[in-house]
Amino acid sequence: MAEAIRIYPPKPDRVYLFGTCLVDSFSPQTGLDAIALLKYLGIEAAFPHAQTCCGQPAYNSGYDREARAVARSQMDLFPEPWPIVILSGSCGGMMRKHYPALFDQASEVVAFTERVFEFTEFLRHVVQPTLTDQGDPTRVTLHTSCAGRRELGIHEHGLALLGQLQQVHLVPHDYQEECCGFGGTFSVKHANISAAMAEDKTRNLLGAGVDEFVSTDWGCMLNLNTTLEYAQQPLRGRHLISFLAERIGVSEADRQPGATQVLAEAAG
Amino acid sequence: MKQQPEAFHPNSTAALADPVLRSNFRGAMDFLRSKRRTAFAVDDAEGGDFDALSRRGEAIKQRCLQQLPALLEQLEQNCTRNGIQVHWAETPAQANQIIESLIRARSGKHAVKGKSMVTEEIGLNDYLDDRGVRCIESDMGEFIVQLAGETPSHIIMPAIHKDAGQIASLFEKTLEDTPYTEDVDRLIGIGRQQLRERFQHADVGITGVNFAVAETGTLCLVENEGNGRMCTTIPPLHIAVTGIEKVVAQLSDVPPLLSLLTRSATGQKITTYFNMISSPRKPGEQDGPEEVHLVLLDNGRSQAFADEELRKTLQCIRCGACMNHCPVYTRIGGHAYGTTYPGPIGKIVSPHLLGLDATKDLPTASSLCGACEEVCPVRIPIPKLLQRLRVESSHAGTAEEKVKGAGSGRKPLEALVWRIWSWACRHPAIYHRGASLAAHGRKLFKFLPSRWKTQRTMPQPAKITLHTALKNRQRRSASPCPQEKIY
Numbered sequence: 001m002a003e004a005i006r007i008y009p010p011k012p013d014r015v016y017l018f019g020t021c022l023v024d025s026f027s028p029q030t031g032l033d034a035i036a037l038l039k040y041l042g043i044e045a046a047f048p049h050a051q052t053c054c055g056q057p058a059y060n061s062g063y064d065r066e067a068r069a070v071a072r073s074q075m076d077l078f079p080e081p082w083p084i085v086i087l088s089g090s091c092g093g094m095m096r097k098h099y100p101a102l103f104d105q106a107s108e109v110v111a112f113t114e115r116v117f118e119f120t121e122f123l124r125h126v127v128q129p130t131l132t133d134q135g136d137p138t139r140v141t142l143h144t145s146c147a148g149r150r151e152l153g154i155h156e157h158g159l160a161l162l163g164q165l166q167q168v169h170l171v172p173h174d175y176q177e178e179c180c181g182f183g184g185t186f187s188v189k190h191a192n193i194s195a196a197m198a199e200d201k202t203r204n205l206l207g208a209g210v211d212e213f214v215s216t217d218w219g220c221m222l223n224l225n226t227t228l229e230y231a232q233q234p235l236r237g238r239h240l241i242s243f244l245a246e247r248i249g250v251s252e253a254d255r256q257p258g259a260t261q262v263l264a265e266a267a268g
Numbered sequence: 269m270k271q272q273p274e275a276f277h278p279n280s281t282a283a284l285a286d287p288v289l290r291s292n293f294r295g296a297m298d299f300l301r302s303k304r305r306t307a308f309a310v311d312d313a314e315g316g317d318f319d320a321l322s323r324r325g326e327a328i329k330q331r332c333l334q335q336l337p338a339l340l341e342q343l344e345q346n347c348t349r350n351g352i353q354v355h356w357a358e359t360p361a362q363a364n365q366i367i368e369s370l371i372r373a374r375s376g377k378h379a380v381k382g383k384s385m386v387t388e389e390i391g392l393n394d395y396l397d398d399r400g401v402r403c404i405e406s407d408m409g410e411f412i413v414q415l416a417g418e419t420p421s422h423i424i425m426p427a428i429h430k431d432a433g434q435i436a437s438l439f440e441k442t443l444e445d446t447p448y449t450e451d452v453d454r455l456i457g458i459g460r461q462q463l464r465e466r467f468q469h470a471d472v473g474i475t476g477v478n479f480a481v482a483e484t485g486t487l488c489l490v491e492n493e494g495n496g497r498m499c500t501t502i503p504p505l506h507i508a509v510t511g512i513e514k515v516v517a518q519l520s521d522v523p524p525l526l527s528l529l530t531r532s533a534t535g536q537k538i539t540t541y542f543n544m545i546s547s548p549r550k551p552g553e554q555d556g557p558e559e560v561h562l563v564l565l566d567n568g569r570s571q572a573f574a575d576e577e578l579r580k581t582l583q584c585i586r587c588g589a590c591m592n593h594c595p596v597y598t599r600i601g602g603h604a605y606g607t608t609y610p611g612p613i614g615k616i617v618s619p620h621l622l623g624l625d626a627t628k629d630l631p632t633a634s635s636l637c638g639a640c641e642e643v644c645p646v647r648i649p650i651p652k653l654l655q656r657l658r659v660e661s662s663h664a665g666t667a668e669e670k671v672k673g674a675g676s677g678r679k680p681l682e683a684l685v686w687r688i689w690s691w692a693c694r695h696p697a698i699y700h701r702g703a704s705l706a707a708h709g710r711k712l713f714k715f716l717p718s719r720w721k722t723q724r725t726m727p728q729p730a731k732i733t734l735h736t737a738l739k740n741r742q743r744r745s746a747s748p749c750p751q752e753k754i755y
Contacts, residue, residue, distance in 0.1 A: 017755075025703050025706060044754045044755065049739070060655065061686065070694060181635060184636075191719035193596055197595050258744065259741060
């Protein structure tokens with residue numbers, strides 16, 4: 001369930017970035033775009049190199065002891081009191097909503113979770129930028145991940161940010177609130193049901209007649225993009241952050257892996 | 269009816285391959301979702317605030333469950349005082365035996381039954397049939413399902429998987445002198461005609477219970493067709509069967525729960541009939557049964573009750589909203605689950621009724637999308653309970669294993685994989701080396717054997733990981749390579 005009220009801090013100079021394991025392996029560009037976008041908005045991103053995965057795959061599979069050990073190791077990587085910005089609603093949900101349950105609501109864990117922000121939520125409520133669209137007219141639909149929608153309510157932030165872009169025509173698609181069928185290990189354990197859900201979802205995305213679709217969860221996007229590829233459809237999804245970075249004119253050079261904007265070493 | 273949750277995989281595969289079933293369910297679920305949405309619309313002054321009403325419903329159910337043993341005793345006392353005889357059954361077999369002996373005592377032969385999932389749970393129809401008592405379903409949906417030799421595929425609308433054409437063929441084939449017609453009103457008329465005669469000749473009426481009120485000893489029954497009222501008034505013997513979780517403390521607990529139930533289930537503000545049964549026929553009264561009995565069934569419910577987290581399973585008021593909004597149920601329908609209670613609620617109830625060994629595939633058959641929790645009128649945290657059952661099933665060793673059959677889903681290889689995964693995630697050098705190797709060998713990914721690939725291509729890692737890309741960035745800069753960099 002989405003949170004009712006959250007008190008947001010003022011815009012900081014520096015945040016931690018938690019890239020997520022799927023971004024790390026399948027879409028490093030999303031991470032590079034997030035860093036470039038933050039820099040464009042005047043915020044430095046610290047990226048603890050020891051970060052791996054939030055622990056969600058094991059947690060959702062019923063291996064909570066294994067998940068707890070991983071969660072513990074990740075929490076240790078963010079010692080400074082800076083906001084921790086996460087590139088996925090689902091991992092954000094894990095860290096905000098499920099870490100406290102894993103550690104019996106221990107107060108230091110609860111304090112940690114309060115520093116956790118999903119990227120679009122952080123943009124909309126903490127940074128509060130005025131976005132100026134630099135791109136050509138385009139038709140876009142947003143796939144709202146279920147964790148993002150129901151655990152964190154972040155789909156509203158994605159829609160609000162996209163809504164600021166004057167040349168972007170936001171198109172809803174049928175069954176927008178319905179799951180794409182990913183669900184982590186569900187997509188393998190019950191591959192046939194998962195694939196049926198993905199097939200329906202991609203049909204609805206295609207039916208919206210859009211130029212592209214965006215999402216904030218690479219889990220959903222792996223599921224949907226591979227379904228679209230299998231069906232030999234040209235449509236592909238990408239992360240909302242990459243879309244925003246491109247639309248508001250974040251420098252192409254800053255978004256490249258070779259960009260050399262290292263500013264300072266982290267404290268500690 | 270035989271329950272087969274062990275066959276979930278083949279059953280769901282078969283259901284997915286049936287285009288008529290897929291389209292029937294999609295249409296039916298869309299219809300029910302839209303009805304519910306209207307019933308809880310914010311501009312409807314009576315039902316608008318779903319959040320407030322569901323919080324109230326949750327509080328009532330939790331309060332009643334907290335004092336469940338005491339309420340059940342109070343219910344028994346007050347029912348008995350009213351002349352309703354109360355029986356306790358721990359297992360389905362005991363419940364069936366009690367019901368059979370009550371029917372035998374009156375030499376009953378013909379039973380009519382109102383819609384009751386708990387009698388499906390105990391397999392009452394088959395049990396009685398084997399012993400010479402014919403039990404006819406009197407709810408139209410149940411009647412159709414019974415004619416077809418099937419089980420209900422939904423707890424509110426048992427025949428929702430069938431379209432008018434299929435019902436027309438079924439009536440034509442199984443009922444004498446019945447022409448084929450797809451006219452829904454005529455189909456209902458045909459069914460009613462059949463049932464009228466059964467009511468007149470029945471010597472036993474069997475029903476479920478929606479709410480059993482402890483303070484007054486009253487059994488509440490919600491229905492739309494009037495068949496429930498006939499089952500409880502025409503035959504001389506009425507036997508009500510219910511799970512122990514249906515007890516509420518007082519009459520004032522009923523209206524909010526009733527409002528949540530009917531709005532969530534069929535989008536109605538209230539059903540056509542709401543029966544309150546407080547006693548058998550009294551001297552001088554014109555109608556009503558001579559005897560009323562209540563059978564209280566445990567069947568694994570006290571196992572759920574014993575654990576504070578799993579107890580929330582018992583909050584369920586059987587509205588079916590979770591099924592109607594579940595993307596898995598929408599695609600495979602109720603029969604694939606092989607359990608009396610399908611869908612999200614079935615996945616958390618069935619392990620208590622049948623044991624996790626028989627039902628271990630059910631808690632895994634969810635993407636944890638949360639749609640069920642979002643619409644649940646009594647706020648059962650279904651995804652959380654599914655996860656808890658996954659822990660119980662895999663025997664991770666941290667949960668207290670309280671569910672029958674706990675640990676039966678544990679696969680040594682899977683457990684080992686998670687142990688290695690956890691270890692690697694805590695050793696970044698190993699993890700990143702692994703991720704880098706995967707990136708180098710990314711072209712090989714499509715050759716990996718995986719069930720993922722049935723209707724999808726295999727995801728391919730990027731050329732380099734984000735971790736490597738950022739490391740490379742640092743190397744190009746003048747500074748040495750620390751553990752953490754600021755960009």
